[in-house]
Amino acid sequence: MQKLTAQRQAILDMINRFDKHWDADEIAYALKEEGISIGIATVYRGLAALADQGLIESIQLADKKRYERADKSHHDHLVCTGCGSIEEFCEPQIESLQDKVAEERGFKIEGHQLLLFGLCKTCKAEES
Amino acid sequence: MQKLTAQRQAILDMINRFDKHWDADEIAYALKEEGISIGIATVYRGLAALADQGLIESIQLADKKRYERADKSHHDHLVCTGCGSIEEFCEPQIESLQDKVAEERGFKIEGHQLLLFGLCKTCKAEES
DNA sequence: ATAACGAATGATAATCACTATCGATACAAT
DNA sequence: ATTGTATCGATAGTGATTATCATTCGTTAT
Structure with a gap:
């Protein structure tokens, strides 16, 4: 069973705050800017877990995966x-x-x- | 200017002979089975060159790129x-x-x- | 309370597809 | 023959992502 930990909450908040398509590094960097430092592996796992629960959405580009808010209609x-x-x-x-x-x-x-x-x-x- | 070398010809023949979606490793392996041994880097470059010339087509899956014949209508x-x-x-x-x-x-x-x-x-x- | 269990964390090693490097080679034009 | 351009093949490097593993967090059972 997946947990919504403090780290995952921080990732989710960041994604919900800005309407853009994030990759894992961008999330980690943005969080560090705010004084929240999360291991990069945790960011990857957190993103996967959040997408799994439908709290965020992902698109797979050729080189990397990007995540965005899920509170929009399908597009x-x-x-x-x-x-x-x-x-x-x-x-x-x-x-x-x-x-x-x-x-x-x-x-x-x-x-x-x-x-x-x-x-x-x-x-x-x-x-x- | 791109050349259609013996190696690239072999790759092209292999792709044209079978109606499937190949990745680079599969091409290299299939050629080796026929006694034609080509360096893996040459396979990657050959596939890119052939696709560039429109002689084959590619689709980008999440994990890897796959190549197929180009002699079909778009799909x-x-x-x-x-x-x-x-x-x-x-x-x-x-x-x-x-x-x-x-x-x-x-x-x-x-x-x-x-x-x-x-x-x-x-x-x-x-x-x- | 506290012991115990499952899940998550974070540092880092490993993986995997692909690209860059570089000396050697093929072939065409001068 | 010489020069030039493109390719070859072996291998090192890259970059995103995943696996490993000891540690920690939260919750539940005792």
């Missing part, structure tokens, strides 16, 4: 290959098409991940 | 969390919805990846 992500920023979008029609595809094949969906890669508005404008 | 993937098998599907409507979302936000799409995780037909049946 997918636009990842800018220029500046690394991550935007969110919600498109229920895509979800229902996914369900349709899965059903046609007898596949039981447990989860999905849709990433759109490209240039965000700002980076697109900066292109010559 | 996305169903990844079975039970047996690790990978199915493919094609849903043009999802693609056009993605384009719509991107356009609405001034985002210039360079690529995308849609993974559906869950249980394939076989693994679903095996569940009690």
Whole structure:
């Protein structure tokens, strides 16, 4: 049984306080800035436990896992290959098409991940 | 300028011969089985070069990159969390919805990846 | 209270996929 | 033949994540 310890509470608070996509190092650094020092292994375990309990959400990028608040409706992500920023979008029609595809094949969906890669508005404008 | 060397040709042949999703180690092992021994770094570089030239395609899973034939129409993937098998599907409507979302936000799409995780037909049946 | 048990912590070693380095080699153009 | 560019292969390095393990925390049973 998973416990919501002081360390995990601190991680959760940090993620809930800012609307961004955190990796483990960023969490550890941000906590240290506030005088809360947590071992990096504990940060990894804490993030996994919190995601397990549905208190935060995760997206798996190619190089690392990032975590965000869970108190939002489901959404997918636009990842800018220029500046690394991550935007969110919600498109229920895509979800229902996914369900349709899965059903046609007898596949039981447990989860999905849709990433759109490209240039965000700002980076697109900066292109010559 | 990229060259299609003997090593890269061997990798390409192997991928074209079987309809599956290969990782670098699998390629190296399969080639060794046929008496063709290639350094693992060369396999990684070869796969990257071939994908770069559009001769093969890649999908990025959480843990590793996998490569497949490129002589098929565009498709996305169903990844079975039970047996690790990978199915493919094609849903043009999802693609056009993605384009719509991107356009609405001034985002210039360079690529995308849609993974559906869950249980394939076989693994679903095996569940009690 | 306190003993006992399960879970978490934190420092650090280990793992794993992948990339960088570098001397050697292949091949094409001069 | 010489020069140049790209590749090769062995191996060291990288970076994110996980495993190990002795210690500590919290809770429950005595």
